[in-house]
Amino acid sequence: MASEADLLARCRRGEADAWDELFDLHYAAAGRFIFQLSPDFSREDTEEICQEVFLSVIKNLESFEGGCQFQTWLFRIAVNKSRDFREKRLAAKRGGAQVTISLQAENPETGLTPDPPDPLPAPDELAMNAEQLAQVRESLDQLDGPCREIVELRYLGDLSYEELGATLNLNPKTVSSRLSRCLDRLEEIAKKTFLRDKPGVLPSN
Numbered sequence: 492m493a494s495e496a497d498l499l500a501r502c503r504r505g506e507a508d509a510w511d512e513l514f515d516l517h518y519a520a521a522g523r524f525i526f527q528l529s530p531d532f533s534r535e536d537t538e539e540i541c542q543e544v545f546l547s548v549i550k551n552l553e554s555f556e557g558g559c560q561f562q563t564w565l566f567r568i569a570v571n572k573s574r575d576f577r578e579k580r581l582a583a584k585r586g587g588a589q590v591t592i593s594l595q596a597e598n599p600e601t602g603l604t605p606d607p608p609d610p611l612p613a614p615d616e617l618a619m620n621a622e623q624l625a626q627v628r629e630s631l632d633q634l635d636g637p638c639r640e641i642v643e644l645r646y647l648g649d650l651s652y653e654e655l656g657a658t659l660n661l662n663p664k665t666v667s668s669r670l671s672r673c674l675d676r677l678e679e680i681a682k683k684t685f686l687r688d689k690p691g692v693l694p695s696n
Contacts, residue, residue, distance in 0.1 A: 495561055502552060514545060517562060521545075521569055527647050528573045529628055536576065543572045559657030566648040567658050570640060630681040638673035645670060 498516075501509035521544055526537045547568050555564050631639055641659065644650045650658065655666045 496557065499552065499555070499557075499561065510549070513548075517565055518545065520562065521565055524566055524648060525569050525573055528570070528643065529577060531628075532573075540569070540572050540576050543576070544569050547572065559654055563644075563648075563650055563654045563658050566644060566650070567640075570643050570648070574639075627681065630677055630684050633680045634673065634677060637669070638676060641666070641670055642673055642677060 495516075498509055498512060502513055518541065522537050522541050525540050525544070526532055526534075532540075544565065548565065551568075555561065631642065634642065637659075641655060644655060644658065652663050652666050655661070655670075656663050659666070661669070
């Protein structure tokens, strides 16, 4: 079987079947990752963001120099595109505009629809945890950009410290210290968020 480096080289040469192969390898994983980034992402949202991610991959593959795994680079693009999508939707809501939903996402014949539920909790578990997920998401949104990115990649993208270092151009010690600092900050924000939503309830140690 050809290595991923060979596959990427074929994509750069413009071989259509190589692009198909690359999408087959990574599209579903990217969809699952995006689906986990926000509790309010629907299947349609996930599909729309996923398409944006792979359009970005097509446009920017030349800039990928192989300093990390391709999927690590892909997940970083997914984090950015998901953030853009959420910010655009929030701006639309603030402006009273109608939110546009992709009507193509439900097409079962594309073969590109991700299947998010597979590695995720069952729908009843998701519903049960929706409030907590929303609170965690709200807390994450209050972190500065670098902190939010490293936490999302580590815990939603499941990247190792080495992969984080390669993706963010940081040495392992810096990754460790930044992640620790960011998690402390996230904990402070989350406590305030949880207490605000449940007055009179104190977090237990």
